[in-house]
Amino acid sequence: MKHILLIITVILILNVSCRGKGSSSASSDSRHDSIVAIDDNRSFEFLKKLGIEYESLIAKDDSLPAPSDRDFLLTTHEQCSLLRGIITPDFAPSDTASAxxxxxRQINDNVILCQYKYLFSDAEDxxxxxxxxxxxxxDAMFAGNDWDKSDLLDNPSDSTELICAEHTLIYFIADHEFTYNYEYKEIEHNINTDKDITTYSQMASMTCNINxxxxxxxxxxxxxxxxxxxxxxxxxxxWKLMNDMLSLTRYPYSDNKVLDRWNDLGNRVDAASYESFVYHFxxxxxxxxxxxxxxxxxxxxxYKSMTLTRPLGFYYTYTPQSRKIIDEASPT
Structure with missing residues (x-):
């Protein structure tokens, strides 16, 4: 019943919003600006204005680097300026996370690309x-967790370990075009001979163009x-449903079909996959x-099944902080 009331409330609020949208679009657009306008056309000047020494961070290779302990720790002010609209629309640093x-990387005379890692608990986004x-x-996109990691899955025998390894790579094939590659492997490692045999591998790839x-x-x-x-x-x-979820999380924020795809996926998830669907969406x-x-x-x-209201209803019901975010996102 609470979920039904939430759906009705959202629809009524948005109905009012859509009728008055013309007068509010300008303020909505400005809210997502990361940094106020700076009168300088140098590509990386806005980073310098923030006090970031970016020279050593310029990606000179065709691939973006894997996150490491050499990355530049952002201050509270820098996080608020750069990450607003990426993590949340009104991003505020957390005491339990760091960015x-x-x-x-310069894409063209008017566009640059920044790569971030966001650490919280034991996770790295x-x-x-x-x-x-x-x-x-x-524009922005989530580019996966922990670009290089491996875990012990099992010990099939005293001399054998079953290891899973994950690797992510963003590789530029042109100044404005890159491939995103995610690879998962299951490897049998022989402890006595120190030899590895890949027993299963999976590759997911997408090619992206930066306009x-x-x-x-x-x-x-x-x-x-x-x-x-x-x-x-x-x-x-x-496993297949989980991979479909992960693929959709990596879509660019500007993609205009991703929500239809999430809705279709929501119609296919079962009880075992439901919690993951709710969390990732x-x-x-x-x-x-x-x-x-x-x-x-x-x-x-x-004319849709309203599958995407289920994650909203879950978080609205059980987490007060999420309820606040949903209420504030609903236009008044």
């Missing part, structure tokens, strides 16, 4: 974002797998762009 600038030369955020205006478009997606999946032999369906889709999600809910109220 780092990993690399910067990576983001990339495009800005104009005045430091206004243009002259800084918006990021996906131009191609691809994937492959080889070998026998052993992590959970009786949960291959859940709320954290990586709703929190960065709550107004976009609520507008989609309103615009599709008559």
């Amino acid at each position: 780092y600038l990993v690399a910067v 990576v983001y990339i974002a495009t800005y104009d030369t005045d430091g206004h955020l243009i 002259p205006n800084g918006k990021i478009d996906i131009t191609m997606e691809d994937g492959s797998e080889d070998g026998a999946f052993r992590l959970c032999s009786d949960c291959k369906k859940e 709320f954290k990586y889709v709703f929190l960065p762009q709550p107004e976009k999600v609520l507008k989609w809910v309103y615009d599709n109220r008559d």
